[in-house]
Amino acid sequence: MSVNLLDLDAQGLTRFVAGLGEKPFRARQLLRWVHRAGETEFARMTDIARSLREKLAERALIAPPRVLRDGVSADGTRKWLLDVGRGNAIETVFIPEAARGTLCISTQAGCALACRFCSTGRQGFNRNLAVAEIIGQLWIANRALGSAPARGRADEDESDARPERAVSNVVLMGMGEPLLNLDHVVPALRLMLDDNAYGLSRRRVTVSTSGIVPMIDALGEECPVALAVSLHAPNDELRNRLMPINRKYPLRELMAACARYLKRAPRDFITFEYVMLEGVNDGEAHARELIELARAVPCKINLIPFNPFAGSGFTRSPHETIRRFNAQLNAAGIVTTTRRTRGEDIEAACGQLAGRVRERAPRTFGLARAA
Ligand code: SF4
Structure with missing residues (x-):
């Protein structure tokens, strides 16, 4: 073979x-x-x-995944729908900005972790993607967008001028939990960093996890890159309800793993993702708890306006609530930003992107729903 x-x-x-x-x-x-x-x-x-x-x-x-559809949205966001066999499709999204171009890639077809606010989680797990299917997403994007050498160096910051290669940053934030497919994710990461391949700096490659504690340690040992953690709740009681994985790896253990990771990480902070759910996790008391939590680990917090999907049972916090929540955190000295909602909100939290792929696939791409 x-x-x-x-x-x-x-x-x-x-x-x-x-x-x-x-x-x-x-x-x-x-x-x-x-x-x-x-x-x-x-x-x-x-x-x-x-x-x-x-x-x-x-x-x-040399066989990358087959491109089923390739589309550009009004705001310049480009999306590829990729066939990964047996009725499964994944989406890869390129987000162009003034100073960088970010590619959001998937690591599993489906996801087993069943976060309640995530439509991918509701649809269950199909399989881990192979290395070729993970790195193949970057291969396809680079081929389509331009192949001038990347300028990634370890001492670069995101404020640097945009590299020549269109994809300057990669986030493993699409469908799936990357740390539950570490055997395939690590070789793909190594290729992203390899000067003979994509030459991206470790600071420009971000793995996003729901908090698989032992695998955070394993990633730190095998291939430390920037780390984002999907937090979404400031206490165990609420996080247990929103993210069942928290029952296995509660916040105290997760925060300790983040602190350990920072000893090896290329950046000196963890990014905490926090989806804003109206009346669920967006109150003043939640912000106070979040501030306490954030003081335990050098971090930045990224607030994400929720992208509703049919039957989710959640709604997006109003703009004013998000603004106040953000201000409360900033006033306490916690660097906090609110993710800009683009044309199709393609920068949403881990799994939300993939959920939307599945929601939209039949309509946008004329494809039968993935299994
Ligand atoms: S949010 Fe991420 S970890 Fe949770 S179910 Fe969705 S894809 Fe899986």
Whole structure:
């Protein structure tokens, strides 16, 4: 069976070419052709010896997920609907801004964690995405948007001028819980950071988690990148109701894991995501509890206006409530921002994006609902 080279990071590719009797530098050449140039035809890899090209054509292929639809919204947001087999589809979203271009990618088809405010969670879990399906989302976006080398360096900040490559930042914030697919997420992260592939700095790659405590530690050990945590409630009683995973990993353990992570992280703060649900988690007392929690870990808080979906049972907090909540946190010295609602709110919290994909897929893309 042919090996999909998109499934292999530098280490895997080195092992693969060694199996063909080739030297390690061939792996670096291949990485550049596959990821930098977005090439799929071995015959066009002109600096690779013909004999190796022939071997590769027999034993390998470069197969990203199939693009079902590719659309650009009025505000410049671009979305790809990708087929990941057996009736499952995932969406990848590119969000262009003045100083950066952010790609939001998925790591699982569906999600097992059943957060109550998330339509993906309501639809259940299908399977983990393969490395090729995770990195394939960046591969597709880069090929479509431009392939000039990224300028990612560890000392860059987000305020830096925009890199030449359209995708300057990646967030693993689409469908699924990345830390429950760590075996495939880590090689994909390594490819994002690899100078022969995408060359993004660790600060420009963010993993978003609902709070899988042991896996936060594992990510810190294996491939520390920026970390966002979907918090959404300031106490265990409410978080247990909104996010069942909190019963397994309550807030005290989660905060301790965040503090441990910061010892290895490329940034000196954790981003806490907090979806604003009217009458549920948006009161003055909630803000006071959140301030106490936030003082335990260096952090920034990102308030997310809820994106309602049919049957959710929640509504978005009114604009004035969000403004007051934000001001209360800022006045207490907690750096807090409210996520801008774009044309289609594609920057929503972990899972909300994917939920909308499924909600919209039949209408927008003329596709049967994913399983
Ligand atoms: S919010 Fe994230 S972790 Fe929770 S169910 Fe949705 S996709 Fe899963």
